[in-house]
Structures are given as C-alpha cells and as structure tokens.
Amino acid sequence: MLKCTNIRKSYPGFTLDCSFTVPSGRISGLIGANGAGKSTAFKAILGLVRRDSGTLSLFGEEKEALSEEDKRRLGVVLADAGYNPYLTVEDTILIQKAFYPAFREDFFRQKCQELDLPLQKLIKDFSTGMKAKLRVLCAVSHDADLLILDEPTAGLDVLARDQILDLLRDFMAEKEERSVLISSHISADLETLCDDFYMIDRGKIFFHEETDRLLSEYGILKVTEEELQQLDLRYIRRKRKESWGYSLLCDQKRYYFENCPGITIEKAGIDELIMMMLKGEEI
Amino acid sequence: MKGLLLKDLLLLKNQKRILPLFLFVLIWMVMLGSASFAIPFLSMMAVVLAQSSFSYDEIDHSDSFLFTLPFSGRTYVLEKYLFSLLCVLSVEVLAVILIAVGSFFAPQFFSLQEGLEYVIAFLPICILLTAFALPMRIRFTGEQSRFIYMALYGVIALLFIVLRKLVPQEAAEKLLAAITSVPVVVYAVGIPLLIILLLLLSYRLSCRWLKAKEY
Structure with a gap:
C-alpha cells in the first residue's frame, strides 16, 4: 500500500532518513519521542515538504508527487491542523462533498450525533477532544484506502481516545484491504491497535517489530x-x-x-x- | 476547485461585519455629494477582502491540512484568482445596483452613468492590483506583503512628485493630449489584452512560488 525507501529531508540540525512499509490490510505504527521525526516523515509522504531524495511508492506505483486521485484515496489527520477553525461542521460537510465523490454524508452525520459534535458551532469553539474526533471522522468518511494519522489521540482523555480507536477499528473492519499508518506517543493505543510498529529517533528508524511478537516474546x-x-x-x-x-x-x-x-x-x-x-x- | 471556492465563500461569512462599513461608505459619499465616489473605495476594499482568504488559510496551520485535500497547486492558485475577481465584481455590481436604485429615488445624489464610468475605470485597476497582490501573498507572509505594498505605494507617490518637478508643464500637457487623442477602440482592445497578459504572467509566478512553499 505504502512503501518509503530512504526518504530523506534535511533541516539545519536535523535529518530525516527513513524507510518503512505499510502493507495492504495492516495497521502500522510509527513511534518516537517529540522531535524524533514522525511529523516530518508524514509531511514528506504527503508532499507537504519536499523530499531531498528517496522514493515513495503508493497504491503500487512509484510517486514523485501525489495526484488528486491519490489524495482522494487518502484519509489524513495531522497533529496540529485540521479544517479551518472558522468553519462549522456543517460547512465541512459541504466542502467534503465537493472534494470527495465517495463522501458518506449519512454516516458522517450519524457519527457526529454519536460523538456529540455540534453541526452549527464553529470548530474554534470545540474542545481538544471534539476537534480530534472531527479530524478522524473526516478522514474515515470518504472511503479512503489508506489513513495517514499523525498523533490522532494526542491530549485526549481515555474516553475520547477509545471513541477514536473505535472509529479506526470500524474503518478497518469495513474493508480488509484498507491500511493505516499511525503515529502516537501513547503506547497503550498502539499496542491494542497496530499489527506492527516502527520506532524512530533523530530522523532514523531504528527498530521494527510485530506487535504480537513484542508482547509475547x-x-x-x-x-x-x-x-x-x-x-x-x-x-x-x-x-x-x-x-x-x-x-x-x-x-x-x-x-x-x-x-x-x-x-x-x-x-x-x-x-x-x-x-x-x-x-x-x-x- | 469547487471545494476550494466553497471553503473561501463559507469563510467569507465571518467577514459579514464589513457590510455595515460598506453601507457607511456609501452614505458618507452621498453626503459628500456623489455616491459614485464610493466605487473606488469599495473596489479597493474588495481586493483587500479577497486577500484575507490567505490569512484564513493560515490560521492554526490549517493550510498544511488543506494541502492534503484532493486538489493540485495550480488549482489552488487558479481558485484564488477566481475568488478575488469574484469579490471585486460582486462589490462593483452591488454598488451599481445600489446607485441605480438610489438614482431612481434621489437622482440629485445618485448618477447611474457616473457610477458605471467609475466601474469601467476601476475594474481594470482592481484586476491589476489583484495580479500584483496574489503572487506577493503566496510568496510572502501577510506582514511582509503589507510592507511591500506600503513601499510600492511610497515609490509610486515619490515617482509622481519627481516627475511633476522634472517634466515641464508644457510637455505634460502634450503627453496628456496625445493620450486622449488615441482612438477609444485602442483602449477598448488594448487594455483587456494587457490585463489578460499580466494576469497570465502573475498566475505563472504564483504557481512557481507556491510550488516552492512547504507546510
């Protein structure tokens, strides 16, 4: 589904240089301390920062840059950004319908009700938990094939985290070929969710293991x-x-x-x- | 494109407090003698209003998420041009409608013909301003762009003062006479062509600068 080979991006004092693979039907975790390079890796995959070198293969094809169709097949959550805070959830429905032909409006509205997300309130007035739930809900509502989730549960209480993890489990259960790449510094979330995980430090992947093997062996x-x-x-x-x-x-x-x-x-x-x-x- | 336009239009709702200002300017100009004088001011406001969509895109880093949505950089740039022109045109059409209604009830303050003349004169100016402002705003931050505009206005003003001192009155009158003697058809064809050319150049520059940006 996603394969990064020697993706490299240099900033003064920091270099990202990593390789990892997210196979079809799997949830892979990327773990690391703050500043380890998780967000830079995600941004390099999404084309938000230019790669200095390395190859990216997505949906079975090597990509220099992501096309509109590629982006349509992705669901993205970024650690510190989402829809404009001066929009309402109702506004985002209109926007998502325009961007994603496969956007499931009924599903989205139903989940908003279940997750207590008010449709008419400005996003800027949402709590941290409500914003996080909205970001994940947006990512799973347009039949994406791959979710790229950077710290989707950061700063949330246990109940809100559980609701978000449930959304992700339901998403994976709907189609077995779907995949997720998720980063988090809350290890408990990843232990229960991920099939395998990569550890990153100072921009480099230094460890990869299957979660089952880690927990059992x-x-x-x-x-x-x-x-x-x-x-x-x-x-x-x-x-x-x-x-x-x-x-x-x-x-x-x-x-x-x-x-x-x-x-x-x-x-x-x-x-x-x-x-x-x-x-x-x-x- | 549709999604981006929708986003900017929905965010424009937050600028509704500008409407009373719009009406205030119109009433103020009426009190000064002619509602048509409001058109240049309101047109400039429209250009500034359209530019504010960039600031909205940057709030809380929402631009980094925005660029994960399915559209290309070229589409983003094109949408900004369309949105800006839509803002300018909407304001001018609204101003003309208000002047037309006013001219029916109070023709001593409102002149539809004069209003239309102002629109014809200021529409190209606003488009040129947009063609200049958009690549600047893509390349620089809001703060830097404002500094560049102020510097540019200063240079233009200085240029006028210097020219006025250097160019003799007689030569200036000759130049003005030469300009006014050019057949209208030349302006009618030449100005739109020049504007289209500048817009194309501006669009290409915007695309190039957007490509160099990181989020």
Missing part, C-alpha cells in the same frame, strides 16, 4: 551484577544500569523463563522497549 530481565556475569546473553538486545543492578531487554523471554528460574522477568510493552532501546547499551 520480549521481556525485561532484572538481574544483579553477578547474575549478569553468568547469564546467557544470546537473546539480550540491550542492557541498562540501574541502582540495584541491570535491566536487560530480551527478545526470547520464554528461553529465560525455562533456563533461569530465579530471575525476575517482566512484560515488555512499547514504553519499556522505547526506554531500553534509547537509553540502554547494546550488548
């Missing part, structure tokens, strides 16, 4: 200095010094469960993985 071993000396380090990816010893990130926790019964092994979620990958040392 990765773990954090808590060991003392002596235990570390005797441990089989075959499946250890990173180590981090702690006040009581070491935290070790492993990608085969079952091996250690079976062979090192005395060692404490904790579940590794995305947050733990980010900490270990960014702050830990390579073995």
